Amino acid sequence: MKQLRPAAMHVVAGFGDVWSALEHAYGDRRWLIVVDGNVLRHHQGMLRGLGRKRRKALVELRAGEAVKRLGAVELLAAAALDAGLDRGGLVVAVGGGTLCDLTGFFASMWMRGVEWVPVATTTLSIADSAIGGKTAVNWKGSKNLLGHFHDPVAVYGVEGALDTLPTRHYRAGLAEVVKSALIADRRLFERLEASADELRARSAADLLDLLAAAAAIKCAVVVQDPREQGIRAHLNFGHTVGHALESLHRPRLYHGEAVAAGMIAASSLSERLVGAPQGTTDRVAGLLERLGLLRVLSPVSFSTLWGVMTSDKKVAHGKLRVVLTPEIGTATVTALESRPALRQAVQEMQRRCAVGARENSR
Structure with missing residues (x-):
């Protein structure tokens, strides 16, 4: 063909x-x-x-x-x-x-x-x-x-x-819209912040516009790099940790919820490794919490999580590749050199997910 x-x-x-x-x-x-x-x-x-x-x-x-x-x-x-x-x-x-x-x-x-x-x-x-x-x-x-x-x-x-989509599934899908904004469109991220409460309540008048904006970002990236030899890897933001969490917590954790947690870890790592502005993780976690995407994660040791991540196809030449955001709206792929930095980012992710989930349950 x-x-x-x-x-x-x-x-x-x-x-x-x-x-x-x-x-x-x-x-x-x-x-x-x-x-x-x-x-x-x-x-x-x-x-x-x-x-x-x-x-x-x-x-x-x-x-x-x-x-x-x-x-x-x-x-x-x-x-x-x-x-x-x-x-x-x-x-x-x-x-x-x-x-x-x-x-x-x-x-x-x-x-x-x-x-x-x-x-x-x-x-x-x-x-x-x-x-x-x-x-x-x-x-x-x-x-x-x-x-x-x-x-x-x-x-x-x-x-x-x-x-007719169940509410939890509806919300989980919004994680990929947040991801698209974080890697490619600062203005879209700001729109999501402005509409977060309505989006969570399924009353946002601009829902389809926001989904279409994310879809357009995905399509534009794929046109440039159809076989993931370069920029298409940016679409994996939050997915390195997220896929590992999904594998370990299946079926209790939905894909979008796992990616949401992974984006918190990736944002924390971005502050530590590529100079993302201080407070970036606060903004990302705050938006994800308002969208109802944060869930309490079952205790998993870092070594277990690391083992799942390093068996993923995102490993190249023996090194784990992670997508980071130097600032909201831009992305870069980095070969992870600092395992302790990732451990700290995962700990922050677990803490923020627990706090956010408690807030959402009130």
Whole structure:
């Protein structure tokens, strides 16, 4: 298959708009539609009706981090074989980040790659994870260890699906908007600070504008560096520690919550190592607390956390690479030389998460 330029996020009102566009472009092909069971429950008529149409097969999966496994890839392969999905077929993922990760990975493997379209239904997937063609499953306890770059032919976000998104999932997705602001757009960070209380309460009039701003940052970065040879690594801000926390606290800690904690550690490390202004960590932690993203972390020794981090794909030439922010709105990748500095940053993260979680519970 030819390499495609990364597709931009198109946010539409409802699923009908997505199907109209896809029918127009790909209506003569066989489709395999992979849908999150939670989304299916709330939008039964539209989705099941589509699955009953000629040349279209629907597979329901229970989404969540546990679905990102090789067994689920085999399940989709069996469904694709039953549906007669050939190399001209189309795979459509309807759900959040984990389901899109899995489905895109399957699409990259099936017959050495078939075209696919993510239809994002969560704040997380609209703002970040559905964009850019990174696909993966977890393996041997490590997150995204088996993966592939496989660009979708189009990317959609469904505004109507956000209305039925559970509040904790809704808030968790906002972490990736904060991340985008911290690495690339100081003004967006200030907008988030101004709207934090409304965002937490799900009453912000500019929610879609903020999600779109984050999505635009992601797309612009991916266009410059589609295969993560340079600037795309900035999108991993907060994810070095965050992925380790997620692996150790799964399923109690959501991805966005883990990244939020990781961003506190990364901000603290930025003050210690790359000259970020004093008080940066206060601002970052304060915003994350107001958005309801901080959770009490179960006690984990630093050596355990370090072991998980150093088994991650962010290690290069034997050194752990971390993304830091010299100031809000800029980012740099640093090979970590100071393990004690990271230990101190993790301790600060744990303290701030505990305090923030207590404040949120009042």
